[in-house]
Amino acid sequence: MVELINVKKIDDVYIRCECEASTSQELTDYFTFNVPNAKFHPLYKNKVWDGKIRIFNYMNRTVYAGLLPYVIKFCKDRDYKLQIEDSLAPNSNYDNNFGYELCKKYSNFSLRDYQNDAIVHALNEKRALMVSPTASGKSLMIYLLIRHHIERGEKVLIIVPTTSLVYQMKSDFEEYNGNQSLDIHTIMSGKGKDSDADITISTWQSIYKLKKPWFSKFKVVVGDEAHLFKAKSLTSIMTKLINCPYRYGFTGTLDGTETNKLVLIGLFGNVKQVVSTSELMDKEVLAKLNIKILVLKYPDETCKNNKSNNYHDEIDYIVRNDARNNFIRNLATNLEGNSLLLFQFVEKHGKVLYDLIKEKRPETHFVYGGVESVERENIRKLVEDGTNNIIVASYGTFSTGINIRNLHNVVFCSSSKSRIRNLQSIGRGLRRSDKKNEATLYDIVDDLSWKNYKNYALKHFMERSEIYSKEGFDFKLYSINLKE
Numbered sequence: 001m002v003e004l005i006n007v008k009k010i011d012d013v014y015i016r017c018e019c020e021a022s023t024s025q026e027l028t029d030y031f032t033f034n035v036p037n038a039k040f041h042p043l044y045k046n047k048v049w050d051g052k053i054r055i056f057n058y059m060n061r062t063v064y065a066g067l068l069p070y071v072i073k074f075c076k077d078r079d080y081k082l083q084i085e086d087s088l089a090p091n092s093n094y095d096n097n098f099g100y101e102l103c104k105k106y107s108n109f110s111l112r113d114y115q116n117d118a119i120v121h122a123l124n125e126k127r128a129l130m131v132s133p134t135a136s137g138k139s140l141m142i143y144l145l146i147r148h149h150i151e152r153g154e155k156v157l158i159i160v161p162t163t164s165l166v167y168q169m170k171s172d173f174e175e176y177n178g179n180q181s182l183d184i185h186t187i188m189s190g191k192g193k194d195s196d197a198d199i200t201i202s203t204w205q206s207i208y209k210l211k212k213p214w215f216s217k218f219k220v221v222v223g224d225e226a227h228l229f230k231a232k233s234l235t236s237i238m239t240k241l242i243n244c245p246y247r248y249g250f251t252g253t254l255d256g257t258e259t260n261k262l263v264l265i266g267l268f269g270n271v272k273q274v275v276s277t278s279e280l281m282d283k284e285v286l287a288k289l290n291i292k293i294l295v296l297k298y299p300d301e302t303c304k305n306n307k308s309n310n311y312h313d314e315i316d317y318i319v320r321n322d323a324r325n326n327f328i329r330n331l332a333t334n335l336e337g338n339s340l341l342l343f344q345f346v347e348k349h350g351k352v353l354y355d356l357i358k359e360k361r362p363e364t365h366f367v368y369g370g371v372e373s374v375e376r377e378n379i380r381k382l383v384e385d386g387t388n389n390i391i392v393a394s395y396g397t398f399s400t401g402i403n404i405r406n407l408h409n410v411v412f413c414s415s416s417k418s419r420i421r422n423l424q425s426i427g428r429g430l431r432r433s434d435k436k437n438e439a440t441l442y443d444i445v446d447d448l449s450w451k452n453y454k455n456y457a458l459k460h461f462m463e464r465s466e467i468y469s470k471e472g473f474d475f476k477l478y479s480i481n482l483k484e
Contacts, residue, residue, distance in 0.1 A: 003080040007071060009087050011242035013267075014062045017071060023080070024058050030074050031056035031063060033262070055262060064266025066127055066247070092124045102144040107176045112285070114275040115141050123148070127247040127269030129226060131254065133277045135286050138250050139172040141274075142222055145248060150183075150198045154219035154246070158201045159237065161225050162397070163188045163373035164380075166201050169224065173199075188373065208233040212240045220246040226264060238267040278472040288438035291468060291475035293461070294331075295445045296324060296482045303450040311456045315415065318446050318457060319349040323484045328413055329356040331442065332390055337408025338383050341392045344414035346370075353413065354392040367393040380404055411442045415457040416464075443475075 006018040017027060031054065038044050038051030056063045063071065068088060075082040095101075099116030103109065115137050122128045122145060132138045146156045160166055166186050173182055185195035187202035193210065200218075207214070221241050223234075226249030238247075249268035254261055265271060280286040298306075306317060318324060332339055332353075341357075343350040346368045354366040363386070365379045376397065383389045384406050395414070443464065448455035468475050 003078070004083070005071070005075055005080055006083045007068065007088065008085045009065070010062065012245050012247075013065060013239050013242050015065045015068060015071075015088065017056075017061045017063065019061065024056075024061055026078075027056045027061075027063070027071075027074065028054060028058045031067070031070070031262070055266065064263075066129075066266040066269045067262065069270055070262070070265075090125055092126060094120050094123045096120055098123065099141075099144060102148055103140075106144060106147045107140070108178060109140060109176055111140070111144075112137060118272060118274045119144055121272050122248050125269055126245055129249040129251070129264055129268040129271045130274050131252070131271060132250055132274035133252045133280065133286075136275050136280060138224075138252075139169065140176060142169075142224070142248070142250065143173050143176045146199060146220065146222065149220045149246065155197075155217050156199045156220040156222065157215070157218040157241075157244075158199065158222045158224060159204050159207075159234070160201065161204065163203055164376045164397070165224065166203060167373060167377050168380075169201050204234050204237060208237050210240075212242065215240045216243055218244050220244065221248070223247075223249040223268065226251040226268060235263065235267065284437075289473060290438065290440045291443060291473055292440060293443045293445055293465075293475055293477040295447050295461075295477055295479050296327065297447045297479055298482050299484060300450075302484060303448045303455075306448050306455070307450040307453045309455075314448065314456050316348075318448075319343075319345055319414065320352075321484070323482050324444075324446070325349075325352055325356060327480075327482065328353060328411070328444065329360065332357050332411065333360045335409045336388070338387065338389045338404070338406055339391070339409040339411065340404070340407055341390065341411045341413050342395050343392065344395055344416070346394060349414065350392055350394055357390055357392060361388075361390055363388060364390040364392060367391060367397050369394065369396060371397070383407065407439065409440050409442065412444055415446065415460045 003020065003023050005023060008016050008018065010016050017024070019027070032052050033055075035041075035051055035053050038049070041049065041051070043049035044051045055067070065088070068084070072082065072084075074080070097116065097120075099119035100111055102119065103111040103116075118130055118132065118141055122130065122141075130138075130141070132141070142158070146158070149156055158169060160169060166188055170184050170186055173184065174180065183198040185197035185200045187193055187200060187206045191206070193207065193214065215237075218241060221238070221244050223238075241247075247268045249264060254264070254271075261271070277286065281288060306314060309317065328341070332341055341353060343353060350366070350368055354364065358364045358366075365382070367376055367379060379391060383391060383404055386406075395416070443461070445461040446455070446457040449458055465475070
């Protein structure tokens, strides 16, 4: 007897797969994945958790609606019979040039071919996870999509990770609208949540504790920097939008892990690669990128003394190293153009670098979590309009989403192996302007290797170099003896 799976819509978050118990177990196994680095989690160490995530609910036979294509593939691979409720089929049929029509109607900006294609794809599919790199015109695509939905009387919720992006998104929309205001309600810490505005732009931190009824008015949700939506609090927002059929996620990159990718697809829809960074460089949409790897070779005695350090002790030694910090100061103060220096630790590294650089260059700005959003926006505009400014900023505040076209140099002051963090940080320098057509990334690498031993920061760089190669970025290595 051929197995039958009958797929029905529960709401705009979940579908139910009506099937036999044995088939439900197969689906559970099919949607079960090992969580990266689970072995380091306390629950795993205490044998409370097996280190796996199960996306399919065996008891309820439910899975995220965005994973319907995976259910279809599951059945096809096994020759199982599949019945799908009609309401789950996309029924939109937008013309291939509809994005251009929207742009002509709602903005004086011009639309590129890939932007038009992405808009048409999103509207026809109703849900999509759009991978669109920095400076690809993501905010214009979002603007045109939401203008179309507003015209149809559908309210829109846009979720961003930081207060800076709330301001920036609102400002971008008004610029696209000919500097005319739109019916936008912004939500940040301390601001009122209730509004009947056409567009609501909010940080996820401001709304994730709200109950389902608050979300019921929204028919469209846009997740900016959608790679962050794997977090539990962000997932809880998306699962409260039970009557929200249009779901558009935008991100510059995914982190490469299958588990996180499937959760995002489940919440938003299938992945659509809008365009690649290398394509944008070839088309001269993005600035030409030069990557200079500055390998700091520490004295032999220092390497020998640090070879037994654990990760935290090594990083602590590196960021507190006076010779290294003086090297970064000298590098930053001798660079031409506007520069962004990214660090990880505020007090023991960022503050130290800022004070050192500020002594030589008064036009130096310090940005971290404690700096108010209005001040961050003022700094961004100051750098956008100026020359030879230096921003010393934490990864958490300026590595993602911040739009500074007039940025010439990016310096990695802290070691990281995160694919998303590195690519998003690189993206800060890739925007072209009439003042800039190329940018330089300075990747500072700490070589504390001793004989066959390779230190953590050096191994992190090896992972970054693989990212550079995979993305098609050229880079050159420069070996520098650090004199302590």
